[in-house]
Amino acid sequence: MSNKSSNTKKSKNTWKNIFKFLSPFYKNFIFLMLLMSSMAFIEAKFPLMTRRLIDDYIETKDLSNINMYILGYSVLIFLSTIVTKLFFMVSGRLEVETSYLFRHKGFEKLQKLSFSYYDKTALGWIMSRITSDVNRISETISWGLLDLFWGAFMMIIITFNMFRINVKLSLLTLSVVPLLVISSLYFQRKMIKTSRNVRKINSQITAAYSEGINGAITSKTLVLEEYNLNAFKILTRNMKNKSINSAMLSAIYLPIVLTLSSLGMAFALYYGGYSVSKNIISIGTIVLFINYSVLFFEPVREIARVFAELQVATASAERILELINEPLEIKDTKNIIDIYGDNFNPKKENWEKIKGDIEFENVSFYYNKEESILENFNLKIKSGQKIALVGETGSGKSTIVNLACRFYEPTKGKVLIDDVDYKKRSQLWLHSNIGYVLQTPHLFSGTIRENIRYGNLNASEDEMINAAKLANAYNFIQKLEKKWDTEVGEGGNLLSTGEKQLISFARAIIANPKIFILDEATSSIDAETEEIIQNAIQKILKGRTSFIVAHRLSTIKNADRILVLKKGKVIEDGTHTELMDYKGHYYNLYTNQFIEEKRSIVLSS
Incomplete structure (x- = not known):
């Protein structure tokens, strides 16, 4: 298949799929089309009224029935005003509602997508689709496409009236239309290609903005300002060049349309003037054709403008659909959804109570096929056990945790929760029973109260206070001027790292999860705050199945089991005492770290 037919087919399928999403607004579209056809009919009536005024009243100098003419003309003006007002009201509302629909669909899909999607997709890419x-x-659908319909209907009415009045004059006036069609088809292919390139680079620029803002501190500490600026200049220069190409195509296309339409009007004027001089047609008729020439080619010019915008909108539509139709790598089957519900409509009455037994049964996993992380991995964890995961970077610690939480799924083998493959339960059932505390906690804009309650939106005030006390966050909150109503700022930047971490603990606790994950939860805080958190951890993890991924080995001495990992294999398994007595890999890691910590204390004193 040629590139031309392939692109045309792709564009048609894009708009076909877009309109599937717009089925709730079909009544609005039908109403707007009726308004536009009415508007076109009324506008096409005015030149006929002018012809009648010239031939029946001015030429004959008989004004006996002029009042009826004035009344008819006034009615047309009144109807035109009403139709125009209704069009702007309904079309404006349609723009807002379609914009809301696509943003809602896009954000809903973002809630469903698994971790792997965010691993490989830039934030700027996502933001560009949801915003620009x-x-x-939405602008194209609510205004552009309707202008297209109005233009087409207007041209049909005018063509019908022109041929009804004078066929030869009509053929001369419309003789340029085939050239208009050919040029439009040619420029369509060119403009949609450049539009896709512009939108693609726009995403890259948005991503660069996002990275530049989020990494501003890192850039300054590494003195990367000039490097970042040069990289950004390359992107913006590329954007400028592609945008200029796109603008030039439009700049060439629109004058061609204007020139051809002017030729059509010139033909009508030339032949019409000749016909009037020979008394073949009346003065009113030539005025009618001149007015119709203007009216006919006005929608042609409007269609050309919309046509150019449509190419850009097609590229945007493709990108929106790409997000909305992104396949889910992790999803529940229809049977599971029927029983347990989905993330937005859970059927909690059917949820089994979770105990917390976890088993990895011959699990294999990779992020990319060339690099396997786990191979036939087996691990059995009893409910309530505190499991510490130790190993060098890339040994599989975070992978085991993410698989246990079903943020990823095994490429082979099974993960069992309470002796049942967790694929036979809903994702929300498992995630609702997990408390996860990250190395770098993220708080949402709002108050401390709101952030803690994100763990359980139905929690009472007493439950929130108890969670804060259990996390040892209560004391510092009480010292704040606004206490629970203190604003945390974007990402929690108005609080210290330790304070954010304590709130994230409270947020996890308030959900009362049976499975708890601590992923390097104390590695980025000071010793005093770490001691507070360690005391909280002892209380929090009691009776819960927990995974602790820790860099500081002194924080996991009380774990029920310490698993030492290397290249996806458990090379040592036991308590702190057992592994120290064994004097293997863990013993070496612990003693080396202990020596380093003591050395740091001596040097800093």
């Missing part, structure tokens, strides 16, 4: 692409497509 949605704006472009």
Whole structure:
């Protein structure tokens, strides 16, 4: 298949799929089309009224029935005003509602997508689709496509009236239309290609903005300002060049349309003037054709403008659909959803109570096929056990945790929760029973109260206070001027790292999870705060199955089992005492770290 037919087919399928999403607004579209056809009919009536005024009143100088003419003309103006007002009201509302629909669909899909999607997708890519692409497509749907319909209907009515009045004059006036069609088809292919390139680079620029802002501190500490600026200049220069190409195509296309339409009007004027001089047609008729020439080619020019915008909108529509139709790598089967519900409509009455037994049964996993992380991995954990995971970077610690939480799924083998393959339960059932505390805690804009309650939106005030006390966060909160109503700022930047960490603990606790994950939860805080958190951990993890991924080995001495990992294999398994007595890999790691910590204390004193 040629590139031309392939692109045309792709564009048609894109708009076909877009309109599937717009089925709730079909009544609005039908109403707007009726308004536009009415508007076109009324506008096409005015030149006929002008012809009648010239031939029946001005030429004959008989004004006996002029009042009826004035009344008819006034009615047309009144109807035109009403139709125009209704069009702007309904079309404006349609723009807002379609924009809301696509943003809602896009954000809903973002809630469903698994970790792997965010691993490989830049934030700027996502933001560009949810913002500028949605704006472009909603504007095109609510205004551009309707202008297209109005233009087409207007041209049909005018063509019918022209041929009804004078066929030869009509053929001369419309003789340029085939050239308009050919040029439009040619420029369509060119403009949609450049539009896709512009939108793609726009995403890259948005991503660069996002990275530049989020990594501002790192850039300054590494003195990367000039490097970042040069990299950004390359992107923006590329954007400028592609945008200029796109603008030039539009700049060439629109004058061609104007020139051809002017030729059509010139033909009508030339032949019409000749016909009037020979008394073949009346003065009113030539005025009618001149007015119709203007009216006919006005929608042609409007269609050309919309046509150019449509190419850009097509690129935006493709990108929106790409997000909305992104396949889910982790999803529940229909049977599971029927029983347990989904993330947005859970059927909690059917959820089994979780105990916390976890088993990895011949599990294999890779992020990419060339690099396997786990091979036939087996591990059995009893409910309530505290499991510490130790090993060098890339040994599989985080992978085991993410698989246990079903943030990823095994490529082979099974993960069992309470002796049942967790694929036979809903994702939300498992995730609702997991408390996860990260190395770098993320808080949402809002108050401390709101952030703690994100762990359980139905929690009472007493439950929130108890969770804060259990996490040892209560004391520092009481010292704040606004206490629970203290704003945490974007990402929690108004609080210290330790304070954010304590709140994230409270947020995890308030959900009362049976499985708890601590992923390097104390590695980025000071010794005093770490001691507070360690005391909290002892209380929090009691009776819960827990995984502790820790860099500081002194923080895991009380774990029920310490698993030492190397290249996805458990090379040592036991308590702190047992592994120290064994004097293997763990013993070496612990003693070396202990010596380093003591050396640091001596040097800093």
